[in-house]
Amino acid sequence: MSLTDLQAHVLAYYTSGHGKELSITTRWYPHAELIMIIDDKIGVAVRKFGRKAARETRAAATEFVDTMIAQGGWSTQTNDFGGTMHQFQADKFPGLLAAFNASSPIVQAAAADETYWAEKFAELTA
Numbered sequence: 418m419s420l421t422d423l424q425a426h427v428l429a430y431y432t433s434g435h436g437k438e439l440s441i442t443t444r445w446y447p448h449a450e451l452i453m454i455i456d457d458k459i460g461v462a463v464r465k466f467g468r469k470a471a472r473e474t475r476a477a478a479t480e481f482v483d484t485m486i487a488q489g490g491w492s493t494q495t496n497d498f499g500g501t502m503h504q505f506q507a508d509k510f511p512g513l514l515a516a517f518n519a520s521s522p523i524v525q526a527a528a529a530d531e532t533y534w535a536e537k538f539a540e541l542t543a
Contacts, residue, residue, distance in 0.1 A: 423541045427463050427470055428477035429523035435462040445502035451482045469542040488513050
């Protein structure tokens with residue numbers, strides 16, 4: 418999935434801040450439910466940037482969940498009925514998130530400039 422510039426900034430804002438505190442009960446979740454949970458968490462994080470940013474959380478959540486599943490942040494199991502379920506891996510997640518953030522040019526730009534988020538979201542949502 419390819420994110421728009423605004424969606425990529427929404428995701429980077431979440432992962433560089435609120436995402437570091439992510440903790441999910443270690444039960445098995447269907448993919449769609451994980452996206453719904455992360456979508457809600459990203460929405461809370463970016464609400465201060467307005468409705469335009471808030472409308473982009475679903476794509477950002479989908480990208481994040483799919484990336485973390487692929488990297489082992491959630492384990493995957495196929496159930497007896499052919500469905501796939503995922504379980505949060507609290508021990509692996511912090512390291513995966515740190516690597517995700519380290520590879521993000523957006524997160525790096527924001528870390529170097531304390532006014533980055535406010536200015537960039539103002540530009541992207543104008």
